[in-house]
Amino acid sequence: MYANFSETIINRLSIYMHYLIEQEEQGKQLVSSYDIAQVCGVTAGLVRKDLARFGKFGVKGVGYDVAELCEGIKRILGLDHPLRVAIIGIGTLGSYLLSFQEFFNGNYEIVAVFDTNPEAAITCIASETGKPVNILHLNHLGEVHEAHQIDIAMITTIPSEAQEATDHVVQVGIRGILNFTSSHVKVPMGFVVKNIHFVNVQDSLIYVLQFSQYG
Amino acid sequence: MYANFSETIINRLSIYMHYLIEQEEQGKQLVSSYDIAQVCGVTAGLVRKDLARFGKFGVKGVGYDVAELCEGIKRILGLDHPLRVAIIGIGTLGSYLLSFQEFFNGNYEIVAVFDTNPEAAITCIASETGKPVNILHLNHLGEVHEAHQIDIAMITTIPSEAQEATDHVVQVGIRGILNFTSSHVKVPMGFVVKNIHFVNVQDSLIYVLQFSQYG
DNA sequence: GGATGTGAAGTCGTTCACAGCT
């Protein structure tokens, strides 16, 4: 296993990987650090440094084999086997996540959707995606986790219910949590939460715009 | 205006600010760097350093006035006046963004929604939010921008149409772009793109989970 | 020739400890 590197570096590896997946789908076999750098918005030297931390993936004078490097990064990230995801709370956001499974590039699988009011939700989903989706009451989270070993729970409830939903997730022993709500949630040691708040990105965009005026 | 600080720092200011807005709504008047630090997941010293870069906001021995600090950060970020947003492409993601206007805490206003197929979209939206929403053909983007001075365009089309939509946005002169699609988009100098790809966060969550086993 | 891998240098971000104000 690869020692504990910083989130900054790991996040870039993820970006590189998704670029490589794209290239692989388009049939490209070889890329250079310059190719990766340009698309991902970093310098070529940094790409090489990032990769060199984890081993030697390239061939001097030639570049990187797309499929090989992609597999290498997947191994580093822990994405070399399929990962199971549960969605907790099925409003507009939950149904969006369901409909965009293609985002996941095959690494993730949504195994179940939970809500405290599953009947009301079913109509919503059916009209959105056209797919039949199994929506279960949150009480069944434990059984499903026992049966399928869920890696990540996505919290997509309304903000005021986020902590309660998270407590439930923690209680059944799912250790990875993606919090899409605007509330902060707390978990005990050994569990990991990552927040996805696009508003912060939006705010920093506004900040940068102040300094990028023409002239 | 406040000189060009790094995205890391600006992103934290945004996180602090949203915490302060929450506290203000709950009637709290005073916070310490320790309060902010605990909720936002950083150290108290870092909070003070971050703020000190931009001026003196607190009172020694006392703490920070919530409303005052909140206003201060808004001024730094450029959020001290309402900002106008357009949504380009109205599928499940676009309708989610519409329905979550409360996320924005009053700083942002969605002035219009555009699509290349507005008729098809209208039904989708109406059933989602229950609100009447004006969906216009993308051809009208220029007029609306003239009339309302749009600050940010959110690209929420299907990935294969992202670049085309972005080109349109650039052409009418909207300089801030939030790209929610999985495609990379290119813009000329003077324009700013920020990507919102939760998959990268999800990937890094998986990485971290490898090292947080019990025991 | 062309691209990687890497030490060394340089920059940037964070922690620490404490002086100073209330």
Added chain:
DNA sequence: AGCTGTGAACGACTTCACATCC
């Protein structure tokens, strides 16, 4: 006593330049 503001020490990240290999 409590909490901010800040220089100094520390550590992490990034760039640079070049030796190295295909």
